[in-house]
Amino acid sequence: MDSKRRIITASLIAAPLAGALGTFSALISQPAFAQQKKYRFGFSQVTTVEPWRVQFNKDMKAEAAKHPEVELIIADAGDRTDKQNADMENFITQKMDAIFISPKESAGLTGVVEKAFKAGIPVFVLDREVNGEQFTQFIGGDNVQIGEEAGNFIVKLTGGPGKAQGNLVEIWGGFGAQPAHDRHDGADKAIAKEKGIKRVGERVDCDWKQDKAYDYMKTVLRVQPKIDVVYAHNDPMAYGAYLAAKDAGREKNIKFVGIDGLPQEGATWVEQGLLAGTFMYPTPGAEGIRQSLKVLHGDKVPKKVTLPTQGIFADNAKQYIASH
Template identity: 45%
Template sequence: MRKTTRSLLAAACAAVAFAAAGCGTTSENTGQAQAQDPTRNCQGPNGKYTIGMSQANLAEPYRVRMDDDIRKAAARVPQFEVEFADAAKDNSKQVSDVENFITKQVDLLVISPNEAAPLTDVVRKAYRKGIPVIVLDRKVEGDAFTTYIGADNVQIGRQAGEYFKNVLLPQGGKIVQLKGLSGSTPAAERERGFREGIQGSKIEIVATADGEWERSVGQQKMDALLKAHPDIQAVYAQNDPMAEGAYLAAQAAGRDDLKFVGIDGLPIPSGGIKAVEEGRLEATNLYPTGGAEAVEAAKKLLIDCQPVPKIQTLQTELVTKDNAAEVYARLNQS
């Protein structure tokens, strides 16, 4: 009797696999997407649309800039109202934020996940309820989203590694790495790319510490790294705030000889491009926020009734003292 009941339940699940989310389908377990019409909420230019923006952590200047870019771009679309939520680096809060947007029945969700795995289920839930989902900067697992917008973090890491190999330490040397939050996809990808970039050189990464993407944490970790590895020549930091924190730790330790490279290249007075211009960093690697691109994708989906590519890759470039002023001016033209 029990076997028959299980068989009937399995048959029922198979029959309603696209309609019922509670039957434990393969796509649920793997995070793979079911079919979704990404323009289903489109009412054309006469509609009014609420967009929910779930941000990972506004303690990072990069994420403040991302929200500002979204706010600025959305202000040019009178049909859009954007509601912002800050998870403050708390996965459970970000899940709750997204659940709240689902309850409010927003017309579209933009999310920059704090970490991939903990946010995958709730993003998939929003997507399966018919809410178009734009994943920005950091990824989730599987493909239950409408579009992902971000730069190629492996390429960016490789670009940084090649700069170390070809320019900064052509004869080799010992360095330390300050890594971003370990569960976030850019942290793993930027490390993989960097290791590919220095391959074949005599550069040795003697230690890696998790700086959690924040300046203050990067400074603390760098202080400990300097005590443990006083013979290093340079620091690869996976974002500019950690690089600046490492610079402050090195200054406090009297290590004016160290060289620092970061990632982000925010075109703001306190950002990485100015840090390169002013000599604190040797280089940074441009990592666009994607804020304007996210609003443009939302416009296509909700107003123009057009689909968007599943993956949208933003361009990067290496910023050194030679081109820092030009890049800063160019990025602030808009």
């Protein structure tokens, strides 16, 4: 081989090799070659005992799993404000990229939410509100609207607007939780107009629990010979009231109305004819993950995101269950 051909051949080999080495070198030096940034999210959940809370966590974990850059840490406060404060303090100390909280009560957790927000951590308040505006965003259902829809349904069950007649028992969630007050106030917008609807029973904090609602309903049944409708602030309490009435042999004369609409719970009880109706209260966890990633990517988000509701009755319960 002459010298000219050797030079050409060497050039043909060297050029691609240099190009490959250059490309490899560029890849090593580019930040994109490094692992994608990991985000650590802390979620202070008030309790994991209630079925709606179990679904809440499940929905949130499912959404987080769609984003490999997200590590979600859930702390269960065991239905205690002091534990929830401690969990929040721990998240602040760990300098989480975002913090979520679904508070047991508004007043007792406002301070620690403000502390996290002032530390520069995006804070998302889910389901139950805190006082003031020192947080990034609130996400939840419109409990006043849901209550109003429940109230309109109760009026319909008892004879319709202007004609409604009957004795109503209201079973309260936690007095310290804003949703309980909102669900009462919303329902009262419709019910207060009806002079024929009489409220019976005492106002008792049943703390969203089925067993407490059962005990309360047993007491009311002993002193009230006539009860037409029970309105409970969630489905487990409506079901607890139903069981108490059943044990007293009076369940067939009473209509039970709840809120939450979980497919395996409230919606199923409606389909079975145990509850007259319930109203979907969507869990906010999945939307919380989506909104937090927007914030971390530099997007602006609204201060409040309101999730939609839906009434679940005998005529649509089966279809609702099948679609969820």
